[in-house]
Amino acid sequence: MTEEKPPSIRQLDALVDRLAGGVSAERAKQLRMVAGMFARAAARDVFPPSASLRVEVLFTDVLRTFWELAVAGELRYRAEDVGRPLPLATQRTVRDCLGILAGEAVPDREVWLPVLPETKPKPTVSPAEAAVLYRRLADMAARASFRDGSGLSFEDRTRLLAMVAVVLDCGARSGELAVMRLDDLGEGEATIGVRRRPQKGRGRRAEEIAAVVGVSVKTAQEVLWGRPRRISAVTQQAVLDAAERLGPPPGVETYRLREGTRVAVRRWLAVREDLVADLEGARSALWVSLRPRGIRQGGVERSWPAGVPLGPEGVRTAYARGMVALNMLMAGQYGWSPMPEKLEQLRRSVTAEPIEA
Structure with a gap:
């Protein structure tokens, strides 16, 4: 007991x-x-x-x-x-x-918190490594069978190539990939729109700031709007510091996609169409799941079919699985540097500029 x-x-x-x-x-x-x-x-x-x-x-x-x-x-x-x-x-x-x-x-009290050394950001991918990554993914995606040591299905490889290509062209985060819709693609898949933050907070990034600081959206809004009721000075300062670092919130940014990315996205769209064909309701998400899955929530078993939108965690998992498979496939080959299994390390290596409005 x-x-x-x-x-x-x-x-x-x-x-x-x-x-x-x-x-x-x-x-x-x-x-x-x-x-x-x-x-x-x-x-x-x-x-x-x-x-x-x-x-x-x-x-x-x-x-x-x-x-x-x-x-x-x-x-x-x-x-x-x-x-x-x-x-x-x-x-x-x-x-x-x-x-x-x-x-x-204890919102009205100063509280002791430990001071920790700054952690160094994990290394990013060099431009040369990114180019090799794209070529190897393209080679892997072109194979007709997944019995090639990668352990990834044709659908896996097609989605992975398109997703990585888009990241290399626009530097999107996992959450920004997760909210992409079909109508974010421009005509002929020549461009893509990226929502850099939720549209809330009196022109300030209330939701993004809340995620950075680790507080509720309501808390972030109250500090930004000058109504910090019963919010500690430490939290207030953290919110204001995050707002300063993030700067003014942009709207949807549009990025030009390279020809190789356009081809990869078109191939993925063809695969995606089959995945969502039997779904009812909205089917606008650009990145969707490949297989049915089930999880247990609150003692209740729930299941989802293939073709449902990927959340940020699903995006990160898809990328990580792909990099594990690719690193195993390429291990020991001349000129290959193991790719990081975290999407963030790839994203931080991108310096793409949006198209001027």
Whole structure:
């Protein structure tokens, strides 16, 4: 029988539940991870008695004790991982979540947060490597059978080539690829429109800023609109700093597609047409799934047919699978440098300029 959580941890769980609806799924998962770490710390009796009663006490000097245990790996979920120190990237995630939780739990109080060294961005792809990548993907996509060691079907390879070619021409992020529609393609597939941010927030990127900072859209809007009710000074400054870094929000940017990209996109459109042929309702998404899939949500099994729109995670997964297959296929061949499995590393190597309006 599991031991009942103290009131402060139950309050923290409730706070995370409230926040989860206003942040990305990934951030919500991270917040729940940190709440679980607090629960495991409380179970060790390392906090003073007052920390078991009110959630606000967790964000006093108690936070330093929590941080020391977390960094040392003593609050990991899996027993076999306990004692393995947290890598810097995970420390940064935990620190950011602590800032979000503190902003909600004690909005009127300055809270100690650890200072971490800046992480170096992962290396990007050079222009020469990008050219080789495109040629190898084109070779792989042209093969009639997937029994070539890649493990990717013809549909996989066709979509991958078109997607990578579009990224190389416009530098789109995974979320920007996910919201592309057929009508974003210009006549003859000569151009493509990229929505660089959701159209909200009094001309400011409220949703994009919220995603960067890891707060709800409502919180970002209230700070940007000068109505920061019960929002901590730390969160306010983080929102304003993100707004400054992002600058004025552009509208839809249009990019010219190279001839090779046009051919790749046309081939994908032919494959896509077969995938969505039997679907009912809207079928406007440019990037769609290739196979039916099912997941379990809240104890209920749900299934989706092939041809449904890819979300950002689906875009990232499709790219990663393709790079794993391509790296295996090309391993040891002269002149081949393994490609990064994260789409972001490829995107950051692109310096495409939009067409002037």
